[in-house]
Structure formats: C-alpha cells, structure tokens
Amino acid sequence: MAHSDNSSFIHVGGIVDFNRENRSERRLPGEQVKARPEPVSAAIVNYREHLQRSHDRCASGRHSARNGYSPLVLGSDQRHCQQHGDYTAYSHKPGIWSVCEKCLQASDAQQRRASMQQQRQVQQAALWQKRLGRAAIPARFAERNLQNYRPTCAAAEQALRTCQAYAQEFDAVLKTGRSLIFCGSVGTGKTHLAVGIARHIMDAGKQAVMSSVLKAVRRIKESYRRDSPHTEAELIQEFVEPDLLILDEVGVQFGSETEKMLLFDIINGRYEVMKPSILISNLGLAELEHYIGTRAMDRLREGGGKAVVFDWESYRRVV
Template identity: 35%
Template structure:
C-alpha cells in the first residue's frame, strides 16, 4: 500500500496468480489517496483463515479451561472427559439408574434439589456417572466437588495442624455451600465418632442450605447407615432423595495393550 497525490482516471489492472485480474483500489485520506494493490480475494481468504484460526484457539482455550476446572473439582484424569453417552448400561436396572442421574443433573442445572445414594459393587459405573454429572454441571457454571470421603477426613485433620491455612468451621462452611458435593468411597474412612460428627455437620449444612449431594459406596444402604450414621442418610432421603442399587459384575477391563472402550469406576 502506498500514498499517491492523485487518483488515476482508470484503475490499474493487476494480475493475481491465484485469482486472475483485479483492479487497484484507492481510498481518500486527508487530501491524499491510499493505493491498495493487494488482491481483494487473497485478502479475504487470509482474513477468513485468521478468523478460523482465532476460533480454533478460543475453542482450545475453552476446552483447556473446562478440563482444568474439572480436575480442580476432583474429577480424575481418567474421567475428565466422560459424558453420560459414554455409559453403556449392562441391564435394565443400570439403564434406569442412568436415567435417574441424568434427570437429577438436569434438575440441578435448573436450580432444583435432590440427593442420590449410589450403592453397589466395584466397577459398576457409580463414580463414572457421578463424574458425568459433575462435568455437565461445571459446563453450566455450577460449583461442584467430587472427593473420596477419606480425603475429606484428611482435610479435616489437616485443619488441626499448627499453622493450617483454614479451620474446621470454614471447611464445613465451604463444603456446605458448593452447588453439588459428591462423596465417593463411603465406608472406607477410619470410622471414628469424630469423623461421623464431621460428616454429619457437612451433610446437615447442605441439608439446611437445600443443596444436592451424591454419596457413593460399595456397601449396601444398611452398611452406609452404619458407616456414616442413620441421621446423615435420613437427611439425604428427605425431599425425594433416591437410593440407586448398582448390581452385576465389574465392567472394568484388564489391560491387554489394546483400548477396549470406556473404563467405569
């Protein structure tokens, strides 16, 4: 591009190796003329390519941000991208469980209430479905956390340490106020009275705030009551809380060097 004092009566004809003949264009600026001798179709192609590249980069950044949010929310790397569509029910009972969790998630996304207790053997998809719910809700801007109950207890005990960054009251308040809390591996904690009281305080806080909770355990519902207390389960069952039984054999596949589908947990 160059400035010229006068615009010619007839635009100069130029040749583009890709698009053929085109005319030089002139734009008046402060008494002079800016001569544009670039091929307009080449310019349009370059702008379109730049827009596509920018959109791709924005999409990549959004995906990375969502991935980081999921990891920060406690979703494992294995389940970081899992969706409900990745869960393949082995029978009609598992299909019914899938529908319940999907409906639960859609309801929570709209500000609804409810709780779920998932009981059943290892490898039947309980954690996978819970992670799919967390992933979906994080995409909707909800604050979620999935954590093993033993790790939650460890966080509690860390507040007792001299110089701890937080205290027990603040920890309970935090977990009582997030949009969805998922407590995994219920029944594997140390089972002390102090732990049961702490668990009750968290669940009761969420109960008072009318916020949804998911509990996951390899125990049956009787075992869950024994592990965390009947008062906790009673609060989870109120307001239409559901207990889902996951039966059947583990669907985890032994590693043989070949990918054989989604691994459930």
C-alpha cells in the same frame, strides 16, 4: 530516436506507470506494432529495490494503506473475479499482481474467525483443565462421561437414565437440593456415572467437587494443627460451597465418631443451603444408613433424593 530513462515514465495522479508508452515508433505502412518489454534501466532497478524495501516495511506493519502509505505502483490491469466481478489489479512488484480486494477482505475475515475460534478452543481447554483440577476428579476418570457409559443390563440402563435426567435438570435440582445415593457392588459404574454428571454440569458453568470421604476428613483435620491457617469451620465450608459435591468411598473408613461427625457436618451444611450431594458407597443401603446415621440419611432423602442400587454383575468381569 534517443530517449532518456525518465521519458519512459508517465506520472498519473502520483502513480508511476511504465507499462504505457509515451513515444512514437517509426514503422512502415501496414506494419503491426510488436509489443516489446520496457528497457530495464538503472532507474528502474533502483525503483525495484525501493519497492522491495517498501514491501518489507509494509509486511512489518511500519507502512500500510491504512495509515496513508501507498507503495509505488508499477502497473495496473483490468481483471475479472468470478465471485465479485471486474476489479483493477495493481502490480507493486514485477510479476506480482494484487488480487480482488473483496476476496482478500473475505479471506482476512475468514482467517480472523479461524484464529478467534482457535483461541476460544485453547481458552476452553485451559478452563476445562482448571475446572477438572478444582473438581479433583481422578485422572483415571477424567474422560468418563454420560455418553461413553455402556450399560450391561436393563437395571444399568435405568441407572443411566436417572443420571441423565438429574444432570439435564440440574437447575431445578439446585432449587430443591435433591441428592443422589449410589450404593452396591464394585465395578458397576457408580463413579463413572457420578463423574458424568459432574462433567455435564461443569460444561454448563456449574462447579462440582469430588473427594473420597477419607480425604475430606483428613483435609478438615488439618485445622487441628497448631500452625494451621484455617479453622475447622472454614475447611468444612470448602465442601459446602460447590454446586455439587460427590463423596466417594463412603464406609471405607474406620468409622470413628469424629469421622462420622465431620461427615454429618458436611452433609448437614449442604442441606441447610440446599446444595445437592452424591454419595457413592459399596455398602448396601441399610448398611450405609447405619454407617452415616439416620439424621444424615434423612437429609439426603429430603427434596426428592433418590437411592440407586447397583446390584448387577461387575463391568470389569464382563469385559
């Protein structure tokens, strides 16, 4: 029996389904019907080309189910999802069937969460690099923290515990302006622990700045140039504003009266607004007090300030 190409299509609700037959077959009594593939007519080929174009448009976002566009459905089939139960699968392209819609939604949600997590990680990394740059932590110490400090003796363990407590209680430290002084031998981990404190509070959203005294003094002296856009007071304020200021290499400078005066201005400025400072020096405690002056030392002691003496063997010599 001759049929036209269009007679093999059944239109149901605007969906063209060519997987169902609408024609009768002549067969002998008791003869079973053998499933045969539908003839691939020119019309179907045209539809397939149309489907491919529709698929490409959907992939590019020009058409989607969300904006009311529904691509041609070639067939449907009842299938079972082990997680969500029965569902109807649709074929928009020969040999390709839709998956469980709930599984697809869950997968999309998971991909979105993964993408958002990756974006957050990128943003956090960029923010951390910005904080490190603003903190002026030297590259050699950028990866130092309280977790990777390895004490070599009981005194070093006590110094670590002091720094851990200081970092963990930094909100309370800000209320009193409590400072720390690290003084003693070279190579004992003074800078490592100070940077570890800085990293801990920066993780909590606080601002820390690290500078050698020599760099701080040079920075402030830039205001002495005739063409300087800043005053001395403005540049001193740069060292007063951070939540935590770490001044390294105290006592390495020549110790002129001008340098001592500028150092006192920084310490006193932070003292007045109750901002904590950490001073690092290779001098002994008595020598450090002689260098920075009694007034500056008194301000660092006030509010419960502590001096930690690093008098054990150099870590560099141990390793």
